[in-house]
Amino acid sequence: MIVRKVSRREVLKSGAGGLLVLGIGPVGCSQETASIAVGERFVPNVFVSMHPDGNVEITVSRSEMGQGVRTSLPRIVADELEANLDRVTIKQATGNPVYGDQNTDGSKSVRMMWEPLRNAGAAARNMLEQAAAAEWGVAVSEVTARDHGVEHGASGRRLEYADLVASAAALDMPAEPRLKEPSEFRYIGKSASGVDREAIVTGNAVYGYDANLPGLKFACIARAPVLDARIRSYDTKAAEEVRGVESFVQIPFTPHPRIFAPEEGIAVIANSSWAAMRGRDALEIDWDLGENAAYNTADYRQTLRNNLQVAGNPYVSRGDIDAALDGDGQLIEATYETPMLAHAPMEPPNATAWVRDNGDCELWVPAQDSQDVQGQVADWLGIERDRVTVNVTLLGGGFGRKSQFDFVIEAVEISRQAGVPVKVLWTREDDIQNCYFHAEALQLMRARLGDDGLPDGWLMRCAYPSIQWMWNLGQDEPVDWEIGMGWTNMPFDVPNVSIESCKAPVPIRIGWLRSVTNVWHAFSINGFVDEMAEAAGEDPVAYRLRLLGEDRQFDAPNEPPEGEGGESFNGLIVDSGRYRRVLELVAEKTGWGKALPENHFRGVAVHNSFYSYAATVVEIAVADDGGFRIVSVDTAVDCGRIVNPDGVVAQVEGATIYGLTLALYGDLTVEGGRVQQSNFGDYRIMRIHETPDAVRAHLTESEEVPTGIGEPPTPTVAPALASALYAATGQRFRQLPLLAAWDRARSA
């Protein structure tokens, strides 16, 4: 991938002044039409600019939600650039196709930006070296960039970057920048501290709801309590009595495919957050709840359970599953149930929008995909996208909720109708009840074991509402990329396999949550492998290693080819060797198989997701009163070459706590189409005193391309814990959440 120098005209137009400004283009593209073939086409973008004083500005084009992109991505550039980090400031990109894909989702920021950012930094370094060589009249091969300057070893001369900016800017772009050898890395591979931590600890960091403008109004919205509920009538009289309430706006109903357009609702506009909230609570709305009011958890689970009993749509068919299941040998069957969840980031959704008198729109939003926001807001307003400015604030957590940006379009619509800049607050109740929910799922497994204890035939059926319904309302069963998250790309080489999706209607708004369908797929696969291991009389780690077979790489079925309008979430190739090694690593680090203290029990789980591999061992201790505590969670990860080791450790720690919360407590239930839970009192989140005694991350040193870490350590937690609970009780736990299941088992 070459880096192209933008023309002086473009630089002046961008307001960048007399700087060396570099865009990025793919190999083979002309100067005028250079673009990165990722997502939409765009004009050359700006990641690196160097000022005449040698100071560098690095632009980050992904959203920061705690996963550390504002720290790791600039370090990739700065390393190749041989920049001194004290001379670097970081700029947050607005949503703009100029930057290529900005979707901060799918644990892919470092993976996708690795090459473009290395090239951006390396091209600049090469040109600075060339400029210095020319100044000294020596060959380029004799000079080396080092720490914000260029040195000529033979003569001991050095020129600072500040001395070279002007002459470097006059040079031609190198056709192929010389990238550093990994042995030359100075930042990549070394732990870094978060770039925003001083701002965060002093209360100066700016999150979505911290944005401020002259004349800003505040809004709070009463939204459809049931999917597709309609407003029959509404009364604002009581709301008008609330001091500070100024006006009302109706958010219109958008027919399907609604995607991220908001639900119908009434917004209260006020001069303060408090007045907006109280005004909203005082609204009287007569809702026609519609047919989705019939949705309740118990009946829905039964529907899914019923649908699993008949053959589904086969995504993978290998051998003859019917014959295999009909044969001799032990038959194992299990059904797994996992509940609906909400992301519940600490910062609820919110957005600040200003639709100006001339129709232009400016936003301050904690959005995970600023570019999709720009495009869809432009569509909503019927204007060109370059009239929409998307300022990306810090995100107080995302977990996928803030990629699904109904909260932005609401603010836009309110500002458009009311003619004022407005900030929309979601209360915690709004966040939990008007989520894009992680769906509830039923999964069935059936296997016939051969004489060697390994499955000769393995049937998998799943039934859960598909996220694809957002784009295709008629979608009534899981789609390829959902079932591909851990099921169709499972690494076990079983001769007769059928992996099927079964019917599931969509009665509530469904979306994606940290690691998506991997959560329940990892739970069922690991749980069922444990049951087969037990039937074979074998240790769960040893059985998995035997079931994996020879190390091999295979194409992940159902993955759309990368870059052809499709995107592989899970990785096009599965490497069973990496899966095996991460399992062996966690077994080694925990001394799997050693004698444990009395009343201590362990479980193990492994999973591949988002191009990475993770293996977890959970150890619990059962107390005299019959309760249990979690002693430790060890997770070994293989996420390719690591840019920021401490950042990876932090993600493993965080994903472990997130995974334990969903494993132990997470459970949203529905009655009359409405979610019954509403805040942290009835949607329980793990607290500091409930954490395991120890959470440990074991990193794999790798030279593979960097791959994801935000999500991959999440899915292994619940099955490893369920496995430990089995070891403690001899009872299988096939239903989440586990604390409730444990209590039920105890009182039975």
Added chain:
Amino acid sequence: MVTVTVNGETHEIDADEDMPLLWALRDSLGLTGTKYGCGIGACGACTVHMDGQPVRACLTPVSSAAGKSVTTIEGLGTDQLHVVQQAWVDENVPQCGYCQAGQIMSAAALLARNAEPSDADIDNAMAGNLCRCGTYYRIRRAIHVAAGRMNDDRS
């Protein structure tokens, strides 16, 4: 009108008496370091000090702050970071950072009354502060580091 002293400055706030202090700080005074997380005192993101005691600003009516001295995250340090803030920086505690103002205020209040907290003391004091990113281990470590430095300063 309610007269409130925040971070050493006195302000007249035009608000209903029952408006939570959280919104007085954020909307009336523009001090946005204190965060909204739940509105029911269950998450601790809104923790501030009132006459040195940690309180949940989302449940504290602004009228009850009248005549008292309120400290927010913005006022915790002076021209230097507070020892707790510095420990948070040095131990690289935050991920998204949204809960951390509340965590820091709770931690500072703990250390003001207990100079050498055990892990159990820390858990008790910090149980009301949720972190969805899972930084709890680093929080505990940073509190021990801060306590150690406070004791070094004393000795």
